[in-house]
Amino acid sequence: xxxxxxxxxxxxxxxxxxxxxxxxxxxxxxxxxxxxxxxxxxxxxxxxxxxxxxxxxxxxxxxxxxxxxxxxxxxxxxxxxxxxxxxxxxxxxxxxxxxxxxxxxxxxxxxxx
Amino acid sequence: xxxxxxxxxxxxxxxxxxxxxxxxxxxxxxxxxxxxxxxxxxxxxxxxxxxxxxxxxxxxxxxxxxxxxxxxxxxxxxxxxxxxxxxxxxxxxxxxxxxxxxxxxxxxxxxxx
Numbered sequence: 566x567x568x569x570x571x572x573x574x575x576x577x578x579x580x581x582x583x584x585x586x587x588x589x590x591x592x593x594x595x596x597x598x599x600x601x602x603x604x605x606x607x608x609x610x611x612x613x614x615x616x617x618x619x620x621x622x623x624x625x626x627x628x629x630x631x632x633x634x635x636x637x638x639x640x641x642x643x644x645x646x647x648x649x650x651x652x653x654x655x656x657x658x659x660x661x662x663x664x665x666x667x668x669x670x671x672x673x674x675x676x677x678x
Numbered sequence: 679x680x681x682x683x684x685x686x687x688x689x690x691x692x693x694x695x696x697x698x699x700x701x702x703x704x705x706x707x708x709x710x711x712x713x714x715x716x717x718x719x720x721x722x723x724x725x726x727x728x729x730x731x732x733x734x735x736x737x738x739x740x741x742x743x744x745x746x747x748x749x750x751x752x753x754x755x756x757x758x759x760x761x762x763x764x765x766x767x768x769x770x771x772x773x774x775x776x777x778x779x780x781x782x783x784x785x786x787x788x789x790x791x
């Protein structure tokens with residue numbers, strides 16, 4: 566049982582380049598999230614999707630777009646990367662039916678030069 | 679006031695002591711409260727959740743919730759060096775028809791042998 570799978574795990578970009586972080590879950594969860602984590606800042610919500618076909622902005626959505634491709638997949642796109650987007654990105658899916666627990670992927674470490 | 683606030687830490691306790699971690703939240707409508715543990719370089723993992731006022735115990739961990747004071751805490755008894763990690767408080771927030779989890783900045787705990 567893979568849980569939540571994120572790719573890539575590491576990426577280095579130059580300012581202005583674009584890239585997409587991929588996330589897939591195999592737990593049949595409706596809700597999925599993208600967070601970023603910076604030193605001393607905890608987890609900040611970028612975008613979330615309560616169900617297939619819906620997405621909502623979180624606390625720090627500027628510079629990002631998302632796509633909820635289907636129930637399993639939720640991708641995060643940086644159209645024109647900036648050094649301020651250097652961070653660790655976590656995708657998570659939520660078990661609404663039981664505890665409301667978030668299950669996290671292993672994280673993607675992105676560096677923008 | 680930030681949505682979820684935690685002691686900035688770091689918190690250092692000797693092995694065998696009780697570690698007390700605190701969290702306050704601003705949304706009175708919040709119903710679900712979570713404590714996650716995050717080891718350095720790893721993704722967060724759930725250790726406790728609580729929905730009702732009072733205490734909830736699981737092994738060495740006790741979560742305490744006081745909705746009137748908008749306060750949730752985590753006590754770790756008989757602290758072990760393996761408990762050294764960052765502890766993240768998370769609170770659900772309802773917006774429109776959807777629900778999202780908001781995290782505090784985390785408290786770094788060090789348990790000294």
